[in-house]
Amino acid sequence: MTIDHEQIRELIHPYVDGELDLLTARETEQHLRNCADCRGIENALRALRETVVNSQPAYRAPSRLRRNVRAALRREAKTTQKSFNPWLVFATGAASTLLILAAVLFQTTRASRNETIVDEVIANHVRSLLATHLVDVASSDQHTVKPWFDGKIDFAPDVRDLSNDGFPLIGGRLDYLDGKTAVALVYHRNKHPINVFIMPATANRDTSPSVVTRRGYNVLSWTHRDMRYWAVSDLNEAELRRFAEFLTQ
Amino acid sequence: MFRLTESPRLSEFERQVLPHLDAAYNLARFLMRNDQDAEDVVQEAALRAFRFFDSFRGENSRAWFLTIVRNTSFTALKRHHADESNVVFDEELHGEQSPPMDAGATLDRAQDKLTVRTAIEQLPSEFREAITLRELEGCSYKEIADIAGVPIGTIMSRLARARHQLQSILSKTYSEAK
Numbered sequence: 001m002t003i004d005h006e007q008i009r010e011l012i013h014p015y016v017d018g019e020l021d022l023l024t025a026r027e028t029e030q031h032l033r034n035c036a037d038c039r040g041i042e043n044a045l046r047a048l049r050e051t052v053v054n055s056q057p058a059y060r061a062p063s064r065l066r067r068n069v070r071a072a073l074r075r076e077a078k079t080t081q082k083s084f085n086p087w088l089v090f091a092t093g094a095a096s097t098l099l100i101l102a103a104v105l106f107q108t109t110r111a112s113r114n115e116t117i118v119d120e121v122i123a124n125h126v127r128s129l130l131a132t133h134l135v136d137v138a139s140s141d142q143h144t145v146k147p148w149f150d151g152k153i154d155f156a157p158d159v160r161d162l163s164n165d166g167f168p169l170i171g172g173r174l175d176y177l178d179g180k181t182a183v184a185l186v187y188h189r190n191k192h193p194i195n196v197f198i199m200p201a202t203a204n205r206d207t208s209p210s211v212v213t214r215r216g217y218n219v220l221s222w223t224h225r226d227m228r229y230w231a232v233s234d235l236n237e238a239e240l241r242r243f244a245e246f247l248t249q
Numbered sequence: 250m251f252r253l254t255e256s257p258r259l260s261e262f263e264r265q266v267l268p269h270l271d272a273a274y275n276l277a278r279f280l281m282r283n284d285q286d287a288e289d290v291v292q293e294a295a296l297r298a299f300r301f302f303d304s305f306r307g308e309n310s311r312a313w314f315l316t317i318v319r320n321t322s323f324t325a326l327k328r329h330h331a332d333e334s335n336v337v338f339d340e341e342l343h344g345e346q347s348p349p350m351d352a353g354a355t356l357d358r359a360q361d362k363l364t365v366r367t368a369i370e371q372l373p374s375e376f377r378e379a380i381t382l383r384e385l386e387g388c389s390y391k392e393i394a395d396i397a398g399v400p401i402g403t404i405m406s407r408l409a410r411a412r413h414q415l416q417s418i419l420s421k422t423y424s425e426a427k
Contacts, residue, residue: 019405051419059278060271061270073296073299076299
């Protein structure tokens with residue numbers, strides 16, 4: 001296949017800019033060798049670039065600007081640091097310090113535990129996509145997917161197809177989360193896969209979805225009717241939240 | 250005794266971003282077309298970049314910073330003169346017919362710099378952006394596409410059209426000067 005005039009007009013800029021792949025570049029080169037018209041365009045383009053580059057038209061930042069930027073950054077850095085005042089911590093006294101310390105410790109353990117689960121959720125999601133082991137039971141029929149879990153787990157997750165809401169059910173599989181067996185349901189949204197992990201909740205209070213974003217993945221977690229949910233996807237947060245609403249309506 | 254040393258976040262930011270201040274100013278200067286506005290834009294962009302520094306993933310600090318400079322510039326352009334970016338290029342005046350420039354046509358160096366700068370400034374803002382990033386900053390198509398937030402194909406055709414216009418303006422200027 002050779003390149004004609006129409007194509008060469010399009011290719012000549014990326015050719016001169018070194019943006020073509022090797023094969024196309026070679027074909028363009030060949031065409032240019034045999035076509036005086038196209039060579040004329042190429043030469044004019046090279047001449048233009050030479051004129052522009054040789055005249056060194058680029059502006060350089062004035063030193064005044066450099067100084068102003070650094071000063072503004074320092075001011076900005078100072079105001080963001082003000083919220084931390086070490087003297088305030090001393091002033092609170094030993095008792096409250098201990099109290100704060102205890103609270104902080106408690107929070108960090110809880111937070112880091114939650115962090116680990118989020119990491120696990122993402123790892124499971126990524127693994128399911130890599131190993132082409134997305135589902136053990138492939139079906140968009142909730143009446144096929146739900147019974148498949150019977151006898152494999154000791155809880156009964158709510159399985160429903162959300163095709164009508166734009167999130168078709170792809171299937172389900174068993175997975176592990178936090179050292180326990182979890183149900184994984186797989187949905188699609190415009191080719192973005194969504195993994196939903198479900199397992200019995202440790203606290204029986206419903207919580208509304210909260211999102212954590214890491215490595216480009218959004219992880220939404222919430223509790224609904226004694227079940228803990230984690231939905232993970234590269235889908236944007238708004239759509240994932242909509243999905244969560246449909247799922248636990 | 251408790252004096253806090255300079256924020257490590259600030260020194261990391263300065264290390265990553267301040268080396269690109271010339272590129273930032275060059276882009277802002279060609280987009281804004283005057284010194285004062287360009288300086289304001291760069292200063293504002295630097296502060297915004299610092300605030301969003303946590304969202305920087307550490308791959309290409311130049312493209313990242315230039316994106317912010319670019320967006321700040323276009324916001325300022327819209328604020329300053331709402332009709333600016335839609336200057337329709339007069340194809341009649343600068344159309345196909347204009348003779349191609351002689352290779353290496355020059356007047357003299359200082360004059361050339363001014364001529365080329367003025368010629369670039371006559372282009373619509375999207376074309377000024379493409380020319381500045383490609384010819385003066387040596388960005389790849391991919392980088393320009395990321396900075397401008399449009400597909401590579403759009404950059405390819407913008408660049409072709411921008412160069413065509415630039416060529417017409419320059420050859421007109423040079424033939425008048427003869």
